[in-house]
Amino acid sequence: MKVIIASCVFPPEPVVSAKTSMDVAQYFHEQGHEVIVACPTPSRNVSKADADEKVASMSLPFLVKRLFAISSGKSGFLSRFVENVSYGLSVFFFLLKQRKVDVVYANVWPVFSLGLLLLACKIKGIKVVASVQDLYPESLAAQRRLSNTGVIYKVLFFLDSFVARRCDQIIVISDGFKTSYTQERGINEGKITVIRNWVKSAQVTVMDKALARAQLAAQTSIILADDDVVCVYGGNMGVASGLDEFMSHIGMVDNRIIFLLAGDGSLVPGLRRMVQQRGLESRVKFLVPWPAELTSIAFGAADLLLLPIAAGQEFASVPSKLITYLLAARPIMLLTNSRSESAIELKNSGAGFCVEERSDGAISSCLDGFVRLSPEERMTMGRSGRAYAENFYSSDLALAKINTIFERLV
Template sequence: MRKATLKIGIVSAIFPPEPVVSAATSQDVAQCLRDRGHEVRVLTSFPNRPAGVLYRGYSRRPWLREKMNGIDVLHTWHLLSKKSTFFSRAAENLTFGVSSSLALALHDFDVVYVNTWPLFSQFLTTLAAAGRGIPLVVSVQDLYPESLALKGLIGARSWLARLMYRFDEFVVGRARFVIAVSEGMREYLISSRRLIPEKVINIPNWQDDGLFPAGLPRDGAFRKRHGIDRDKFVCMFAGSVTMSAGMELYLNTAALLRCRPEILLVIAGDGSRRKWMEQQISARRLHNIMVVYPLLPKDVSETQAAADVMMLSLTGNTAQNAAPSKLIAYLLSERPVVACVSKESTPARIISEAGAGFVVEPDRPEMLARAIVECAANKDKLGEMGRVGRRYAMERFSRSVLLPRLCDLIEKAGGSSAFHGEKTNVQKIA
C-alpha cells in the first residue's frame, strides 16, 4: 500500500527546454515523482543555456509560473552569464540562489531534491530549507573547492578555498541524503566531509536509453547533410563546447593529423568556446576539423552514429571522480571512446571495465593523434568495442535502472517509501 502523497520541491539550476543533460535529469525526476502521485513543483532559472541569452518567448521579470508537460514550474530571476568566466558564472549562481531560496521559503514542501550549482545556490537553498525544517536530497556533480583548485582558478589553501569548503560541508552535512555520481566521489565525500556512509549514495548520471536505438548506420542522414564522405574516418566530440571540455586539445590534434586526409574531427555542439573554435580553425587553416551546431537532444543519437570513434577530454584532473553524462551517451551509441583523462579517473575505469575504447594522458595531443591513427588502422575491431560498451551502459547507466532508485530515496527522505515496510537498497549502484 502506497503512503500518503508528498509535496516535493525540485531546485534545478537548469531545466528543459535547455538542451543540457542535468536539465533532462531534473525533468525525469519530476515526471517520475508526479507519476507516483506526488505534488511536484520545480524552482528553476529562466531558460538561457548554452549561449547565456534568454529564450524567445521569455522576458526579464521577478518570476514566471508555467506548466510543462503537466509539471508546475516556477522560474525565478537571476543574472545571465553570456561569458564562461569565474565571476560571470558566480554572479549567475548567487542571484539564482537568492531568488530560488526566497521562493523555497514560501513553500511548504515535505522534501526538496537539490540539483543546482555549487556552492552559493546550494548553500542558500540549504539555509532556506533548514529554516523550514525541510529535508534535502542533494545531488553532487563536482567537488568544490577542489575542482576550482585543480583548474588553477583559486589556491588550494587560500581563504576562498577554506570558505567554500565550509559552505560545502554545511550543505552535505545538512542533507538527508547526498547523491554522489561515482563510487570514488562517494568515498571521497565520506572521508573529506566526515559524513556517515549511510547518507552518501552512489547513483551515477543516466541517459535515456530509449533515445539511443541500437544498430544505427554510420553513413546515415548526418553524413549526407554535412557532406561527409562515407570513407572518411570520423572522430567526434559531442556536447557543450566549453573551456573544461578541452577544445584546444582537438585543435592541436587536428594540426598533427594534417597529413592524414582520410581522418576528420567533428565537434558537434554549442557553447561558450564555439565561436573561438571556429575562429581558430580558420586562422590555423585546419581543413580536417569542423564544428557542427546546434546539437539538439533529438538529434544526438543520429549525430553520434555518424562517428567511427567518440572523443572525450576533460582538462587536467577534473575527470577524477565523475562519470560524465556524455561518456554514457557515447557508450549507448555503440561507438568506442578515446578518452584523454587520468588513468586513475572514473571515466578511465568505466572504459577499461567495459572494454569499450582507449585511454590516453590528458592534454597530450600527440597521444590522442596516435590513438586515432591506431583506431583508423584497426577498423575491424571497433564494432565489437562499441557493442560491449553499449551492453555495459545499459546494465549500469540507463534511466530505466537508475531513476526509480533516486525517486525511492526522495520518497524515503520525505517520510514516504514506495511501500509500507519496504527497505530501499541503494547504497551502491555501480
C-alpha cells in the same frame, strides 16, 4: 508527498543533468505525488529564440516555474558566481512562499545556490536531498581558476562542507565523490548514496552512419563524405572539457580524419580562431548550438567519439556525456588519466581506449591506430558500449533508489 525539483538546468537544455531532473520529476508525478520544478530560463547550448519557442511548446503534466537567474555569458569565475547566487536567491524566495512541501530534490549549483536553498528549507522545515554533480572547489582548482592553497579555496571548501553536513541526504555520482565527502569533508557515510547518472536508452537512437550523415547534411550545412573518418565531440565546450588542449594536438593527425564539434560553451570562440589560424576549416566542423533533436544524428555520423578531460579535472568530476556516448554505439577515445573513474568505466565497457600522454605523438598514434581498425572491430566496440550502458546505467534502478531515500525521510 509534495516534491520540489530544484534544478539549475532543465529541458530543453540537452545536458544529461537536465534530463535526469526531468526524469525525477516525471517519475514522482507518475507515482501520484504533487511535483513542482523550479529552474532558470534555459541558457545551456540553446539560443534565446529557440529556448522561448521550445519552453512554450513543452507540455508537461507537472508545474514548471522558470525562476530569475543572471545567465553566465562566459566561463569566468565572477560570471558563474553571479549566476549561482542569483538563482540561489530566486530559489530561496520561491521556497519561502511554498506551503506544505515534504522534500526538495536539489540538483543546483554548489555552495551558494545549494546553501540558499538549504536555508529556506530549514526555515520551512523541509527535507533536502542534494544531488552532487561536481566537486567544488576542487573542480575550480583543477581548471586553474583558484589555487588549492589560497584563502578563497579554503573558504569555499569550508562552506561546501558546512552546507553538506546540513543536508538530509546527499546523492553522489561516483565512489570517488563519496570518498571526498566522507573522508575529506567529514560527512556521515549514512547520509551519502552513490547513484550514477543515467540516460534512458530510448533517448539515444543507434543510427546507420550513411543515413545519419545524409540527415545531418539535410538539416545543417555540414557535409560529411561517406569515406571520411569522422571524430565527433558532443557536449559542453567549457574549460573542464579539455577540448582546447586536445584540438591543439591535431596538427600531426592523418589528413583523412575530420572533426565535428557539437555543442556550445566558453571555448567556442577560441576554438574557431585556432581552426581559422591553422587553415583547418575543411577538417573541423562546428555544430553550435547543438539542438537536442540532432543528438542521435550527430553521434550516428561518427566513426569515433572524443572525450578529452582537462588535466586534473578527471578527479573532480565524471563527465555524464560518457553515458550518452556509450548508448550511441560508437567507439570512444578518452584523453585522461587511466586511474580516473571515466577511464575505468570505459575499460570495463570494452567500448574504446584511453590516451594518457597529452602530446601530438600520442594522440596521432592513437587515431592512426583507430583508422586501421576494421569496420567489424569498430562495430564490436560500439555494441559493447551500448550493452554496458543499458546494464549499468539503468534509469529504473536509479529512480527507485531516489524513491527509497524520499520515503525514508518523509
